[in-house]
Amino acid sequence: MKLVRSLDIPPVWLLAALAFAWVQSTRWTYGLSFGPVWADLLGGLLVGGGVVLTALAVMEMRRHQTTIHPHNDSARLVQSGIFKRSRNPIYLADVMILAGFILYWDAVLALPLVPVFLWILEKRFVIPEENRLRKTFRMDFARYCEKVRRWV
Structure with missing residues (x-):
C-alpha cells in the first residue's frame, strides 16, 4: 500500500x-491534425514554459525549505516568487506540459486529456493540499487565497 501511495504523485x-497521448498520436490518428507549424510552435512554448514554471516553483520552495511532495505537510507557506501569481504553479506547469506535448505530437484525440488531467490534479492533490495548508496556516492562508488565485 505504501508503494501505491508513493506512486500517487503528479x-x-x-x-x-x-x-x-503519444500512443494516440502514433497509433490512432484517424487523419486528424492540428495543422502544420503553429501547433509545433505553440506546443514547444507550452512545454518550455511548463519546465521553466516548475523550476521557478521548486527553487522558491527549496529557498523556503519546505516540501514539494504533495502528500507531505508544508513547513512554510510560500507566498513569494512565482507563488505571487499562482497558488499552484507546479500543477499549472504539468497541465501546460501535457497540452504542449499533445499539440506537438499532433494528438488531436488526446486533447480531452487536458481537462481530465486538470480535474485529477485538483481532486487528488490541490484540494487536499489546500485543506492541509488551511489547517496549518489559518489566517495567513486565508489572506493568501484572497490575494492569489488558484491557477492564474
Whole structure:
C-alpha cells in the first residue's frame, strides 16, 4: 500500500497521460491534425514554459525549505516568487506540459486529456493540499487565497 501511495504523485499521472497521448498520436490518428507549424510552435512554448514554471516553483520552495511532495505537510507557506501569481504553479506547469506535448505530437484525440488531467490534479492533490495548508496556516492562508488565485 505504501508503494501505491508513493506512486500517487503528479509526475506519475503526467507520465501516464503523456504515454496515452503519444500512443494516440502514433497509433490512432484517424487523419486528424492540428495543422502544420503553429501547433509545433505553440506546443514547444507550452512545454518550455511548463519546465521553466516548475523550476521557478521548486527553487522558491527549496529557498523556503519546505516540501514539494504533495502528500507531505508544508513547513512554510510560500507566498513569494512565482507563488505571487499562482497558488499552484507546479500543477499549472504539468497541465501546460501535457497540452504542449499533445499539440506537438499532433494528438488531436488526446486533447480531452487536458481537462481530465486538470480535474485529477485538483481532486487528488490541490484540494487536499489546500485543506492541509488551511489547517496549518489559518489566517495567513486565508489572506493568501484572497490575494492569489488558484491557477492564474
